[in-house]
Amino acid sequence: MFHLSQDSGNKKGYEQFDSVLTGLLRRILDTNKRVQEAACSAFATLEEEAAEELAPRLEVILQHLMCAFGKYQRRNLRIVYDAIGTLADAVGEKLNQPVYLEILMPPLIAKWQQVSNSDKDLFRLLECFTSIAQALGTGFSQFVQPVFQRCINIIQTQQLAKVDPISAGVQYDKEFIVCSLDLLSGLTEGLQGGIESLVAQSNLRDLLLQCCMDDDSDVRQSAFALVGDLAKVCPVHLRPRLSEFLDVATNQLTTPKLNETIAVANNACWAIGELAIKVRQEISPVVMTVISCLVPILQHAECLDDHVDTIISCVYDQQGVNKSVVENTAITLGRLAWVCPDLVSPHVEHFMQPWCISLSMIRDDIEKEDAFRGLCAVVRANPSAALSSLVLMCKAIASWDEIRNGELHNEVCQVLHGYKQMLRNGAWDQCMSALEPPEKDKLSKYQV
Structure with missing residues (x-):
């Protein structure tokens, strides 16, 4: 695989890259099906590695892919869907140019209209549209209405097929629901507030709640991801059934076989946090139940480092998922603390230490900001409870490269x-002496 230098003078590297790309694109249009398959597979790998390097070459790439789209038979057509989706993931918003959309969208829309709601080829097409919607953002708005409505129709039909396949006219297949939910998440993430009017005119809220209670974990996993995405952009449409969404999300955290549904619990945890910062005090009825589920996850987060699987092994079964679970747990705990500090602060001494350790590992972003707002809120409400974890709290604060939000920066200053x-009689200096020199340097930003 070629790795191109950022140096604009790396002419030879780019010539080699273009030579490989041209060769692959030519082979994609080969008449031999096995050559087509191998070329598309190799091109997908190139897309993932080259990423934004493909942007200046988008027009010729799209022309070849859409030509293949028109000539491939059914089996290899699925590979083209994957290649288009991977391309959209790789180049992102750079795809949102009229010249590219004129090449890309008409053949896809024609195929979208041609494939029936019971055709399993629809899975790859739904996944492809998900990547395109996320890449185009608001640029997808001109295509969104029929795509959104079809997702609603598919979910509705499949939910009926589950109980009465004869009336539904199709056999139940959960993948239709999962792919439709994922595409709705992609539309919501891409269009942001632009999705609001479509949600308002649909019965998505009721369908989604039903999906959150589905007996299949894959359906629930995608459903809670969509709950979180909708909470970010149009929580008003979840509010009429807010208590039900919160109850069913909380139930995902209390299941006795958490290891079998850890991805569902992770998404449910995240969704609760997203709802909390939008509905504020309305979250209070479930706060203590949620905290009682989240704290044990943080308390045993050392399993990540020590590979200990005997303690709460139900939570830590896959290294990749573990880190995400711990991060989402720390963030949601912070968001609950931010909106309901009076409920959370009396219990903070039970989880302050592992919470601070987990917060230290999270990258700087808006979610980390929310969590630290919660940290500041509970510390202000109950400062003595955090005293024994002060060094770890300072380390958590020092984990920031920079707190860009001025208001939060001031809150952290006030806490420190x-x-x-x-802390009198040298106690503060003793605390500072426990920090590494780089951590002390970071804290100097707060004039302590």
Whole structure:
């Protein structure tokens, strides 16, 4: 695989890259089906590695892919869907140019209209549209209405097919629901508030709640991802059944066989946090139940480092998922603390230490900001409870490269200065001496 230098003078590297790309694109249009398959597979790998390097070459790539789209037979057509979706993931918003959309969208829309709601080829097409919608963002708005409505229709039909396949006219297959939910998430993520009017005119809320209660974990996993996405952009449409969404999300965290549904619990945890910062005090009825589920996850997060699988092994069964679970747990705990500090602060001493350790591992972003707002809120409400974890809290604060939000920066300053005034007789200096030099340097931003 070629790795191109950022140096614009790396002419030879780009010539080699273009030579490989041209060769692959030519082979994609080969008449031999096995050559087509091998070329598409190799091109998908190239897409993932080259990523944005493909952007200047998008027009010729799309022309070849859509030509293949028109000539491939059914089996290899699925590979083209994957190649288009991977391309959209790789180049992102750079795909949102009229010249590219004129090449890409008409053949896809024609195929979209041609494939029936019971055809399993629809799975790959739905997945392809998901990547395109996320890449185009608001640029997908001109295509969104029929795509959104079809997803609703598919979910509705499949839910009926589950109980009465004769009336539905199709056999139940959960993958139709999962792919439709994922595409609705992609539309929501891409269009943001632009999805609101379509949600308002649909029965998505009721269908989604039903999916959240489905007995299949894959359906629930995708359903809670969509709950979280909708909470971010149009929570008003979840509010009429908010308590039901919260109850069923909380239930995912209390299941006795958490290891079998950890991805569902992870998405449910994230969705609760997204709902919390939108509905604020309305989250209060489930706060203590959720916290009682989240705290054990944080308390045993050391399993990540020590590979200990005897303690709460139900939670830590896959290294990749573990990190995400711990991060989402720490963030959601912070969001609940932010909106309901009076409920959370009396219990903070039970989880302050592992919470701070987990917060230290999270990259700087808006979710981390929310979590630290919660940290500041509970520390202000119950400062003595955090005293024994002060060093770890300082390390968590020092984990920031920079707190860009001025309001949060000031809150952190106030917390640190409050403890500095509280700790007398060298206690503050003793706390500072436990920090590494780079951590002390980071804290100097807060004038302590």
